[in-house]
Amino acid sequence: MTAMTKTLLRVLMVDDNPEDCELYRRFLKQDKAHAYHILRAESAEEGLALCRSGQPDCVLVDYRLPDLDGLEFLAALASEDGTIPVPVIMLTGYGDETLVAEAMKAGAADYLPKNALSSKSLGSAIANAVEKSKLRMAVEEQRDILEQTNEELRHKHEEIRSFYHVLSHELKTPLTVIVGYLAIVLDGLAGSLNDDQREFLNIAKDSCAQITLALNDLIDATRLETGKLTIAPHPVAIAELVSQVVASLLPAAQGKGIHLHHVSAPDLPDVLVDEKRIVQVLSNLLSNALKFTPEGGEIVVRVNTDSQRLGAVLVSVKDTGRGIEPEQCGYVFDRLYQVRDEEAGSNGGLGLGLCICRELVRLHDGEIWVESTPGQGSTFFFTVPEYAADDMLAGVAGR
Numbered sequence: 001m002t003a004m005t006k007t008l009l010r011v012l013m014v015d016d017n018p019e020d021c022e023l024y025r026r027f028l029k030q031d032k033a034h035a036y037h038i039l040r041a042e043s044a045e046e047g048l049a050l051c052r053s054g055q056p057d058c059v060l061v062d063y064r065l066p067d068l069d070g071l072e073f074l075a076a077l078a079s080e081d082g083t084i085p086v087p088v089i090m091l092t093g094y095g096d097e098t099l100v101a102e103a104m105k106a107g108a109a110d111y112l113p114k115n116a117l118s119s120k121s122l123g124s125a126i127a128n129a130v131e132k133s134k135l136r137m138a139v140e141e142q143r144d145i146l147e148q149t150n151e152e153l154r155h156k157h158e159e160i161r162s163f164y165h166v167l168s169h170e171l172k173t174p175l176t177v178i179v180g181y182l183a184i185v186l187d188g189l190a191g192s193l194n195d196d197q198r199e200f201l202n203i204a205k206d207s208c209a210q211i212t213l214a215l216n217d218l219i220d221a222t223r224l225e226t227g228k229l230t231i232a233p234h235p236v237a238i239a240e241l242v243s244q245v246v247a248s249l250l251p252a253a254q255g256k257g258i259h260l261h262h263v264s265a266p267d268l269p270d271v272l273v274d275e276k277r278i279v280q281v282l283s284n285l286l287s288n289a290l291k292f293t294p295e296g297g298e299i300v301v302r303v304n305t306d307s308q309r310l311g312a313v314l315v316s317v318k319d320t321g322r323g324i325e326p327e328q329c330g331y332v333f334d335r336l337y338q339v340r341d342e343e344a345g346s347n348g349g350l351g352l353g354l355c356i357c358r359e360l361v362r363l364h365d366g367e368i369w370v371e372s373t374p375g376q377g378s379t380f381f382f383t384v385p386e387y388a389a390d391d392m393l394a395g396v397a398g399r
Helices: 019-028 045-054 070-079 097-105 119-186 196-227 238-255 275-292 353-363 389-393
Strands: 007-014 034-041 058-062 090-093 110-113 234-236 259-264 270-272 298-305 312-319 368-373 379-387
Touching: 007 019, 007 119, 019 034, 019 119, 034 045, 034 119, 045 058, 045 070, 045 270, 058 070, 058 119, 058 196, 070 090, 070 097, 090 097, 090 119, 090 196, 097 110, 110 234, 196 353, 234 238, 234 275, 238 259, 238 275, 238 298, 270 379, 275 298, 275 312, 275 353, 275 379, 353 368, 353 379
Parallel strands: 007 034, 007 058, 058 090, 090 110, 259 298
Antiparallel strands: 234 270, 298 312, 312 379, 368 379
C-alpha cells in the first residue's frame, strides 16, 4: 500500500516530554496502513483546547502532565452525559493495574505502558480506538434516528387512537337514531309493511347492529389502551351465565345448521367476575366459532374447575371449523390481526375482538389461549378466578 492510498488520521499527542513525542512520531511513521497528521500539546489545558477547536481522530495522553493527570484530563474532556467525544489512549511509565482499570472506567479507549510500546502496538491501538469510536458514533446516530422515529410513531398512534375514539362516539348518536326509526317502522307505527319491505328493513337493522358492535370494540380498545376500562367483579354462577349466552346464540347457530350446546361440571364454585365483561368474552368467542364453522358442524362450550391452576375455573369453546394454521395461532390475540384463508380471504371485522377478550380476561387475573388443528377445528380456553368470601374483603371488587 503506497503513501497515496494510506488513510489519514489526525493524532494529538498531549505530553510535555519531547523525547517521548519524537519516539511516537517515529513509530507512527513506520505504519504501512495509515498516514498521520500529528498535533502536540505540552499541557492538559492546551490539549483540551485543541480537542475542542478541531477534534482529532485520536488523542495520546501522558498520565503525568504538568497541570492535570490523565484521569482529570478525561473528566475535563467528557461531555455532559459522561461520554468522551474522541478516543483517548493513555500512556504511562507505570504498569499499575488499578490505574488501568480507573482509566478504562473513566472512558479511555486504551491504556499502553511506555516501556512496551512498538510501532505495531501503537498503530494497532490507534486504529482500534478510531474504529471503535466510529462504530459507537454510528450506533448513537442510529439510536437517535430510532428514538425520533419512535416518537413520531407514538405521536401518530395517539392521533389514530384519538381519531377512532372520536369517530366511534360521533357515529353512535346517528346510528342510535337510525335504529330507533327502523324499530318504529318495523312495529307498523308508520304504516303497514309488506313482506319484502319488512325483510329489507330487518337486514338494515342487522347491519346497524354489526356497526354498533364494531363501534363498541373501538371504544373498548381505546379504554383498554388508556387504562380507563375497569371491571366490577362480584360472585357469579358461571354455569348459569354460560347457559344464558349459549341460549342467546342458539337461533344463529340453528340458522346455519350448526349444533351448539354446553356442558358444565357438577358442583362448580361461583366465580368472581364482572358478569357483563365475561358475557362479552364468551359471546365473542362463540361468534367467531359460528363464523368459521361450516353447516353441519358442532360447537360445544365446556366449564370445569381447572386442574392446572388452583382456584380457577376453565371455560372452553370448541368448534369443528377449518382451524387455524400453526404460524397464525401466536398472533390471533394481537390487535388488528385477522386470520386469513386463501379461499375465503379476509373474514371481516376490525380485528379487535380477540384482543379485547385477552385484555378483559387479564383484568380478571385469568389466562386465554387457543389450540387448533387445521381442517379439524379450534378450541379457545380462558380462566376466571373462583369466588372466595375474603376476596371481596381484600378489595378485589375495587379493581
